[in-house]
Each structure stands twice: as C-alpha cells, then as structure tokens.
Amino acid sequence: MTAAGEPRILVDLSLAPLGGAATYVAGFVEGLTSGAIPEKQGIVALLSSQWAACNAPAVRALGGSGVVVDAIDTPAPGSWRARLGRGRLLRQAIRRHGAQVAFVPRDAVPTLPIPFVMLSRNLYAWQAFSSSAAVGGPLSAYLLRSVTRRSAARAAAVLTVSRAMIEAMDPGVKVTAVVHHGSSLEAFPRSACDEAGAPVAVMIANVIANKGIETVIDAVALARAGGRPWELRVHGNRSDRDYAERLERHAGTALGGSVLKGPAFGAGLAEAYRSAHVLVVGGSFETFCFPLVEGMRSGCAVVAPECALVREICGEAAVTYAEGNPESLARALDAAWSDRNERSRLGVERSLAFTWARTAARTVELVREAGRARASQPPAP
Numbered sequence: 001m002t003a004a005g006e007p008r009i010l011v012d013l014s015l016a017p018l019g020g021a022a023t024y025v026a027g028f029v030e031g032l033t034s035g036a037i038p039e040k041q042g043i044v045a046l047l048s049s050q051w052a053a054c055n056a057p058a059v060r061a062l063g064g065s066g067v068v069v070d071a072i073d074t075p076a077p078g079s080w081r082a083r084l085g086r087g088r089l090l091r092q093a094i095r096r097h098g099a100q101v102a103f104v105p106r107d108a109v110p111t112l113p114i115p116f117v118m119l120s121r122n123l124y125a126w127q128a129f130s131s132s133a134a135v136g137g138p139l140s141a142y143l144l145r146s147v148t149r150r151s152a153a154r155a156a157a158v159l160t161v162s163r164a165m166i167e168a169m170d171p172g173v174k175v176t177a178v179v180h181h182g183s184s185l186e187a188f189p190r191s192a193c194d195e196a197g198a199p200v201a202v203m204i205a206n207v208i209a210n211k212g213i214e215t216v217i218d219a220v221a222l223a224r225a226g227g228r229p230w231e232l233r234v235h236g237n238r239s240d241r242d243y244a245e246r247l248e249r250h251a252g253t254a255l256g257g258s259v260l261k262g263p264a265f266g267a268g269l270a271e272a273y274r275s276a277h278v279l280v281v282g283g284s285f286e287t288f289c290f291p292l293v294e295g296m297r298s299g300c301a302v303v304a305p306e307c308a309l310v311r312e313i314c315g316e317a318a319v320t321y322a323e324g325n326p327e328s329l330a331r332a333l334d335a336a337w338s339d340r341n342e343r344s345r346l347g348v349e350r351s352l353a354f355t356w357a358r359t360a361a362r363t364v365e366l367v368r369e370a371g372r373a374r375a376s377q378p379p380a381p
Contacts, residue, residue, distance in 0.1 A: 002039040002041065002042035006038075006039050006042050006368050006371075006372075007042070007100040007101045007368060007371030007372060007375065008042050008043075008044070008097065008098055008099050008100050008101075009042060009043050009044065009099065009100075009101055009102070009103060009364065009367055009368065009371070010044045010046060010090070010093055010094055010097060010099035010101075010102040010103070010114075011028070011032070011043060011044065011045050011046065011102075011103045011364075011367075012046050012090060012093075012102060012103065012104045012105070012106075013025045013028060013029065013045055013046060013047050013048075013105070014046045014047055014048045014051075014072060014074050014089070015048065015074065015106070022051075023181075023290055024105060024181065025047075025051060026055065026058065026184065027181065027182050027183070027184055027356040027359070028105070028356060028359065028360055028363075029045065029047075029055075029058050029059070029062050030058065030182075030184055030356045030357075030360075031182060031355070031356030031357045031358070031359050031360025031361070032045060032062060032065065032067050032360045032364075033058070033061045033062045033064075033065045033067070034065075034356070034357045035356075035357035035358070035360045035361040035364075036357070036361060037360065037361050037364050040065055040066035040067050041066045041067075041068065043066075043067045043068065043364065044067070044068040044069075044070055044093070044097045044099060045062060045067050045068065045069050045070070046070050046072060046090075046093050047059065047069060047070065047071045047072070048071065048072065048073075048074045049071040049072060049073050049074070050073075050074070051071075052069075052071040053071075059071070068097065070093060070096070070097065072089060072093065074089065086110050087110025087111055087112070090102065090104075090110060090112060091112065091113060094112065094113060094114055099114060100114055100115075100371055100375070101114055101115045101116065101117070101156065101367055101368070101370060101371030101374070102114055102115070102116040102117070103116070103117045103119070103363065103364075103367045104116055104117070104118055104119070105118075105119035105121070106118065106119065106122075107119075107120050107121070107122045107125035107126075107144070107147075107148040107151065108125065108144055108147040108148050108151055109147075109151040109154075109155070111154075115156035115370060115371055115374040116154075116155060116156060117155060117156055117157040117158075117159060117176075117366065117367045117370050118151055118152065118155045118157075118158055118159070119159045119160065119161065119179075119363075120148075120152070120158060120159070120160045120161075120165060120169060120173075120175075121160065121161045121165065121287045121288065122144070122148075122287065123165075123168050123285065123286075123287055124141050124144060124145075125144050125145055125148040126145065126148065126168050126169050126170065127168055128141065128145070149170065152169075152170070152173045156370040156371070156373070156374050157176040157177075157366060157367070157369075157370040158173060158174065158175050158176055159175070159176055159177055159178070159179050159363065159366060160175050160177075160178055160179075160287075161178070161179065161180060161181055161287050161288040162178060162180065162287055162288050162309055162312055162313070163178055163308065163312055164287070164307070164308040164309035164312055165178075165287040165288075165309075166178070167308065168287075176366060176370070177362075177366055179359055179362050179363055179366070180288065180313075180354055180359065181288050181290065181293070181354065181356075181359055182293075182354050182355045182356030182357070182358060182359045183290070183293045183294055183297050183351060183354050183355070183356070184356060185269075185270055185273070185294050185297045185298060186270070186297075187297055187299075187348055187351070187352065188270075188273070188274055188297065188298045188299045188348070189299055189344070189345070189348045190299040190341070190344045198228075198229040198230065198231045199228055199229070199230050199231070199277050199278065199333075199337050200230075200231045200232075200233065200275065200276040200277050200278070201216075201220060201230060201231070201232050201233070201276060201277070201278045201279075201280045201303075201333060202232075202233045202234075202235065202272055202273065202275075202276035202278070202279055202280070202295075202300070203216060203232070203233070203234040203235065203236070203279075203280050203281070203282060203291075204235050204236065204264065204269070204272065204273075204279070204290075204291040204294065204295075205234065205235075205236045205281075205282065205291070206236045206237050206239045207234065207236050207237065207238045207239060207240065207243065207244045207247065207260060208239045208240050208243065209240065209243055210283055210285040211236075211282050211283055211285070212281075212282025212283035212285075212305075212323070212324065213234060213247055213282055214247065214250060215282055215283075215323075215324055215325070215326055215329060216232065216234075216280050216282045216329065217232065217247070217250055217251050217254050217255060217259065218254060218326035219326040219327075219329035219330040219332075219333060220232045220254075220255060220330075220333070221254040221255055221326075222326055222327060222330035223330040223333045223334060224255075226330065226334065228334070228337065230333065232251075232255065232259045232280075233259060233261050233272070233276065234259045234260050234261060235261050235262065235263060235264040235269075235272050236260075236262075236263055237263045238260070238262075244260060247259075247260065248260060269294070270298065273294060273295060273297075273298030273299075273300055274298055274299070276300055277300065277301065277336075277337065277340055278300055278301045278302075278303055278333060278336050278337065278340070279291060279292075279294075279295030279296075279298075279300040279301070279302050279303065280303045280304075280329075280333070281302070281303070281304035281305065281310070282305075283305060283323060283324075284305045284307040284309060284310075284323055286309055287309070288309075288313070289304075289309060289310075289313065292304065292310065292313045292314055292318070293313060293351050293354045295347070296314065296317055296347030296348060296350055296351035297347075297348065297351040297352075297354075299344045299347065299348055300344065300347065301319065301336040301337070301339070301340045301343035301344055301347070302314055302317060302318040302319070302336075302343065302347055303318065303319045303320075303321065303329070303332045303333055303336045304318050304319075304320060304321075305320060305321060305322070305323035306320035306321065306322060306323070307320075307323070313354075314347070314350060315346075315350050316346060317343060317346040317347040317349075317350045318343075318347075319332045319335050319336040319339070319343065320332065
C-alpha cells in the first residue's frame with residue numbers, strides 16, 4: 001500500500017507492436033508522466049525493454065515523475081511464445097514489486113494472483129468476422145475470443161474505449177466505465193485552407209481488408225470526375241502484402257498511380273495530416289479510431305462512415321457517408337471541401353477534450369477503486 005493507503009498498481013505496458021498498441025503505450029506513458037495523479041510512487045509501469053530503449057527520454061521523464069519503471073525483455077508481439085509466456089512475466093513482476101492490483105490494457109488477460117482491471121478495445125476479441133481475418137489467423141482469433149470471455153468473468157473491473165465498443169461485447173459483460181484514448185499531436189488550427197493546387201485526402205490505416213480502402217479509391221475517382229483533382233495518400237503498414245498489391249493495381253486503374261505511401265510515425269505522422277485537407281476513414285471496423293482525433297487535432301476536415309463511434313468521437317465536426325458506398329463518399333468529400341474551414345475549426349475544438357493526461361488519471365482512479373473494493377470483500381468460504 002502507498003502512504004495514503006492506496007493499493008500498489010502494476011500497469012502493463014509491455015506490449016507495443018506498431019500501430020494502435022504502440023500509440024497507446026506512448027500516450028499512456030505521457031499521461032502517467034504529465035497527469036495530475038496522486039501517489040505516483042505507488043504505480044509500477046511495466047515496459048518492454050526494446051520500447052524503453054527506443055524511447056529513453058520518455059522513460060526518464062516517467063521515472064522522474066515518481067512512477068516506478070520496470071523494463072523487461074519480451075518475446076515478439078503476436079508470437080505464440082509471447083501469448084503463452086505472458087502470464088509468467090506478469091506474475092513475476094507482481095511478486096517483484098508487491099503489486100496488489102493490475103491494469104492490463106488488453107482483452108485477453110492471463111490468470112493472475114491479484115485483482116486486475118482489463119481494457120476491452122479489440123473487436124476480434126468479441127466477434128467473428130468472415131471477411132477480414134484477424135492477425136494470426138482463425139485459430140488465433142478463436143483462442144483470443146475464448147480467453148477474453150474468461151478474462152471478463154474474472155476481472156475486478158472492465159473498462160472500454162468507447163460506448164460503441166460496448167455494442168460489440170457480450171450482453172452479460174458489465175462494463176465499469178468508458179475511458180477514451182487521448183492524442184499527443186499538437187493542435188494545428190487552420191484559419192483558412194489554401195485553395196491553390198489539388199485537394200488532398202489522407203488515410204491513416206493499416207493496409208488490410210477491413211479498412212475500406214477500395215471504397216475510398218473509387219470515391220476519389222468519382223470526385224475527380226466531378227471536376228476537382230483530388231489526390232489520395234494512404235499511410236499504413238502493409239500488413240497483408242497480397243491485398244496491398246491488389247490495391248495498387250486497383251489504384252493504378254482508377255486513379256492512374258499508387259496511393260500507398262508507407263507508415264507514418266512521429267513527425268512524419270503530423271506532417272501527413274498537416275499536408276492534407278481532409279482525413280478519410282474508410283470503414284466502421286474500429287473501437288476508438290485514433291485517426292479521428294488526430295485528424296481533428298491537425299485541422300483536417302473529417303469524412304467518416306455514419307455510425308455510433310463517429311458520432312461519439314467527432315460530434316458535429318465530421319461529414320458522414322453511407323459505408324461502402326463510393327457515390328455517398330464522393331459527395332461527402334465535396335461537402336467537406338466546400339465547408340473545410342468550419343469543419344476544421346469544429347474539429348480542433350472537439351479534439352482538445354481527448355488528452356492522455358485525462359486518460360491516464362481516470363484509468364488509475366478506476367483501477368484503485370477496483371483494488372480497494374476487492375480488498376474490502378470478505379474471503380471466499
């Protein structure tokens with residue numbers, strides 16, 4: 001326990017593969033460092049040694065804020081060695097630090113000797129998708145769903161990243177709270193967008209089938225036919241190379257050239273947003289969708305499918321369209337361009353509500369509440 005009687009927390013941030021997981025780890029570390037969180041010395045942040053070595057300034061700042069930092073060697077994310085050895089690593093860290101409650105920002109949580117709080121944010125953990133295979137294949141997805149249900153039954157509390165995510169989960173799961181993610185990008189308000197040159201639409205998405213990239217390509221082709229010389233740039237990992245090659249062929253036919261620009265991180269990510277006028281989201285297969293907030297924060301007009309998640313995150317800032325319908329999306333692109341300055345202003349204002357300091361502080365508060373509640377319960381007979 002801390003001096004104030006708070007339970008000692010282990011925060012597991014040791015998995016950080018490229019993409020949303022790495023964004024979460026970097027953001028949560030930032031939030032733990034800068035957030036107004038009491039008794040930080042009672043928090044242990046478990047990090048991957050590889051991630052810690054690549055982000056040494058952030059790790060030093062985290063330790064300087066009072067949080068205990070433990071960097072451990074972890075197997076490659078997504079490997080069976082990582083899946084099967086996860087529990088052992090966490091149990092060792094719990095014993096090493098005398099933790100009394102753990103926060104694991106994942107759907108599948110191994111058996112632990114202390115109460116834990118899980119963060120549900122992976123649609124594959126709750127639903128089977130026939131048209132978009134999960135990373136690792138059908139067997140990996142099946143095991144993920146099986147372990148996720150057991151994890152939710154054992155958890156002291158279940159958090160999730162959006163109200164929309166709750167709709168995907170089993171009806172019997174009692175979600176304690178929704179805690180939105182934050183964004184680390186600097187606000188980039190645009191007093192007026194340059195009207196010279198081609199309007200630019202950007203997508204930030206792993207190149208996999210559930211992102212709706214084909215629909216966006218077809219919509220941009222239609223928007224070009226309507227008279228504006230739209231340019232499309234897609235930044236993301238080529239997670240499925242065969243699919244990426246098919247996309248390139250399709251883009252060559254529809255738009256006359258490649259649209260895949262490779263992944264963008266750090267300063268490159270900020271530049272990708274700032275050099276575009278419109279952020280396009282191609283599908284509703286998302287649970288929080290970092291690009292929605294990042295695009296708004298960067299002053300882009302946001303165009304996204306009409307769905308509960310987009311309404312939750314963007315409010316009135318986004319221009320929406322009927323998912324999977326290129327004609328509807330082409331009209332939305334033109335509407336976003338015509339109203340880009342107002343959409344930019346609304347988006348920047350809306351995005352400022354999403355901060356990592358708020359995310360981390362609220363999460364720690366909920367984890368401590370769960371730890372206290374479990375500690376006060378009488379032992380099972």
